[in-house]
Amino acid sequence: MTIATAIDRIAELLGDRLVTSDAIREQHGQNETYYPVTPPDAVAFPETTEDVSAILKICNAEGCPVVPYGAASSLEGQHLCISGGICLDMMRMNAVLQVNAEDLNVVVQPGITRIRLNEELRATGLFFPVDPGADASIGGMAATRASGTTAVRYGTMRENVLALEAVMADGTIIRSGSQARKSSTGYDLTHLLVGSEGTLGVITELTLRLQGIPEAIKSATCRFPSVEDAVNCVILTIQSGLPMARIELVDEMMVRGFNVYSGAGLPEEPHLFLEFHGTPAGVEEQSATFEDIAADFGAKGWETADTTEARNALWAMRHKSHYASAALGASGHIWPTDVCVPISRLAEAVLQAQRDAQRLALTSTIVGHVGDGNFHAGLSVDPNDPDEMARAEEFTSALAETALRLGGTVSGEHGIGLGKQKFMMTEHGPALAYMRSVKAGFDPNNILNPGKMLPAGNQGG
Known part of the structure; x- marks a missing residue:
């Protein structure tokens, strides 16, 4: 089981949508801050949920790391392939699938950016309020639980994602949540995946809460x-x-x-x-x-x-x-x-x-x-x-x-990624062991964005 074998198998699946050129790899290894350029071994460009599922089945079987990639505007290195493997560029999955104006929600693919989404919504009199500043992808915003300048009134991504579709590490496609405004059924997988920074699953569709444009x-x-x-x-x-x-x-x-x-x-x-x-x-x-x-x-x-x-x-x-x-x-x-x-x-x-x-x-x-x-x-x-x-x-x-x-948290917005892992045990204590158990249950082969979120070693269990 090797990364090279996974690349060969994914190339058979995607053809020219699996790229190994130095220029594309270098581009996908860059970031907005001080981390060194970290190129992946290959960049895959899925266009459907089924593409993502097939890629993850291969990577899970071959033990090949997979890191979802959006607009690359995260500030803690969440999108960097520090263990090599496949960079999963989601930006071709960028459609508005359904606008439900009467229910104040919209269904989108993860690659659409927040600015383009609001351009698409303008004629409806509705808008999506979460505004982290950067023209981030909606999938990336959900994965990092983004917020921004309007959170004081409209909340963060956590409050504005009603439902999602995601592909698990073994390629299984799941749906969680619904267009209903509340539910009392089962564990809240929607909001477990929101903020998981690509370590538990790959988000492929989102149902978002909308607001009326103010008068x-x-x-x-x-x-x-x-x-x-x-x-x-x-x-x-x-x-x-x-x-x-x-x-x-x-x-x-x-x-x-x-x-x-x-x-x-x-x-x-x-x-x-x-x-x-x-x-x-x-x-x-x-x-x-x-x-x-x-x-x-x-x-x-x-x-x-x-x-x-x-x-x-x-x-x-x-x-x-x-x-x-x-x-x-x-x-x-x-x-x-x-x-x-x-x-x-x-x-x-x-x-x-x-x-x-x-x-x-x-x-x-x-x-x-x-x-x-x-x-x-x-x-x-x-x-x-x-x-x-x-x-x-x-x-x-x-x-x-x-x-x-002072009773706060080490990150209200940027997330953990690479930069803040060392604070996780101090902030969460014994709860960190349960986070590790969740990661192991969702991704037993540790292929999904390995080396992020949870600190190395046995701190916290």
Whole structure:
């Protein structure tokens, strides 16, 4: 049983949809962060669920690793074939299969991206709200349990996937969930697979919850004397029950990145980027209430974005924060990390992160979906500088420890992949042994994205 034999057998099945050229392998071994290029042995391009099933049957029989691949926008190396094997590029499976407007749901294949999905939905008056920034594939978003700027109002992928079809390690095709809004039947395999990072099965179809496009939308920005003032404003806003659609923090270093990368011309002070959804009257009331709250924390420079073009420009700048952070460093590489804490401990966590970056002499931006306690740090690093990389690793470990100490989690959005395995035992304790049992039950030959999610060794069982 070998990878080479699996490649030969899959080539017979797929023909020219199984590619072993250096250029394609190299392309599929790249990532958005600091991990080295890790080419797979071959790249397969399935077009149907049956293709995926046949590929997995071969790989399971031959002991060949299989790693699902979407838009490759994940930040913890989830899509890298660190054990070689087959990269399963799902981007040709990109159809909208069914729009059920009356039931507020849509059935899609995993390769469709979130932007294209919303373009397809525009005529229905509905939209899919999960917005991680990158134009990620829907399958990848489900596999990593993505969230984003709108999660404070609409939830994460966990709340927005109603049902799915998946192919198990042995090639068996299963369906879980339904178009019904709730169920009390059996184990919840849908939400076990959502967030499993391709380690338990390959998602081949998803039924997603949709929302009506708001009658009125208003975006705005304001700035604060300090990060603490901005974060405390967020805390009071959420505790007051104000229905924010988006409420994003950018610290002064992130603003500097926007100015360097996008020519934003913003004062280099902490800002909040905001959005309100609802009726015209409701949006104006929400906006006025927020202004009153923000005034108590020294907010100034209130600017609104009322047109579609102005809103799109504002959020495009926010969504390019990864590249704006990279613009602050000489190497252009970013070590990204994120944590999520209870909203009442958010200011403490953000301020500790800033102090740790200063202590370790690191250039770090902070940006976050702070309405739900989640924020990101982007460290400018040179992968060829061992001392800087060591300091970056110390920072990420300290940030994880801070999050856990404050009752939070080591990742609210990026996931585990390669980068955060070392924190799994600390966060989950004995529960990690049960996670290993689930993995062994779903994938006894360990062919599905091996080396990800769960740390090596016998920690936790």
